[in-house]
Amino acid sequence: MPNVSPQLLLRAAILGVAIVIVQVAAVSQIVLFGTSADLLPLVVAAVGLLCGSLSGATFGFAVGLLVDAALVQTMGLTSLVFIAAGYGAGRLRELRDPQAVVIPMVVGAAATAITTFGYGLMNFMLGIDAPVSFLLLRQILATIVLNALIALPVFAVVRRWLSPALPDDPRRRRRRAYTTGGLSPLSRA
């Protein structure tokens, strides 16, 4: 994990614990359109997008472990699917560096899809009887849509929380330099 400062580590740890408690104690119990929002894949994906693939995967692993421990679930199951979500979001940033405003929305929806389908698949592989029914598919789709709708504010909150500890983004630095007029080749012309 390149450039992971102790401050970033601390902030990510606080974020992870807080989001697991909020999700388990409140958000899971709020039913909207017949389903509940799942903030965890959104936050894991947001950390991946902001900090990179390894940080995203490690954060996903830690959050998954905490969820499994707090809910007395099969240890390692949620970690495994969250690793995929965090790593995937981080690789997208590293390879494509997308700038569109809707990216957190798309990535959030994809992360939710990966985690819900992945969790179901893992359960199935572990011998838990959970064939896909129409209702389950409908609920998964409803969760993905709901998560996509709340992905932008969640991403904004995560970015706001982590940004003081994030290494300065060269792209931001460059943009700031252009706008101040000093280094832009256009301003020199």
Next chain:
Amino acid sequence: MYDKTVRRRRAVLGLLVVSSLILLTAYFGERSGGALHNVQRGILEVVSPIQEGASRALKPVRDLFGWVGDTVSAKGDLQQTRADRDKWREDAIRNQSAVRDNAQFRGLLNLDKQPKSLQPYAPVTARTIGSSPTLWYVKITIDKGTSSGIHEEMPVIASDGRSDTNTGLIGKVESATGNASVVRLITDSTMAVSARTADGGAAGLVQPSPGNPRDLIMRYVAKDEPIAKGDVVVTAGTVSKRSDLGSVYPPDLPIGRVTRVDEPGAANQLPHLRPFVDLRRVQFVQVLTQKVNGNR
């Protein structure tokens, strides 16, 4: 430099995945008293007070969202409720007549008794402080544990608060620490409850319908046992004469109502039930901490 970065990234990713797989394998391999289970209980012990505080603090937020959601769904429910009202009105008229007849018959047979109460089972009331975030919705965490007399395998009942009839069995205690317990709900695929219809006409094993948390199925109902849509299904309690095969659940706890029967009358007839309790709405539960007469 680039190669080094790639190698490092792959190594860390591999390490995380392998760690998860080792945890999974170890967890499946060990018994409920094993090291990983103990670690989980320890974490639950630490997290549950925080979770309880957060649950109380965030209740207004939950209530706000609940109010919005309820308002939206109320419109859809209205039509269904009107249809139910008409049906229940007919049922009520029929039942009033049946009650009169019943009282007469009971008087004739000297069978008048107090209605069955749950007090002998020493119910302990607890608040829900956490819920499983997955769609399968198989567990909840409650704010009472061994210090309140709650232990593993104790039956849990609840009401979702929508009406007096929405009360019934919701699961059993899976794990208990000093001040918190985890309840495995009847929608979990590993759960099975021996049950019968309220009139005693049919018996079977209630299990969750795979992939549908609002649907239960009653397996192993014999071919000649009558069961139909609308029948109420309750726990059967201990039916074996052997004391070591006692049921976890006392008899006559309501579970759900039959919504349809696949292949009725056939050897493999499969009744579907709708649980009386909407598990997503459970705020308070009661844990039955005492067995009475071996749950017979």
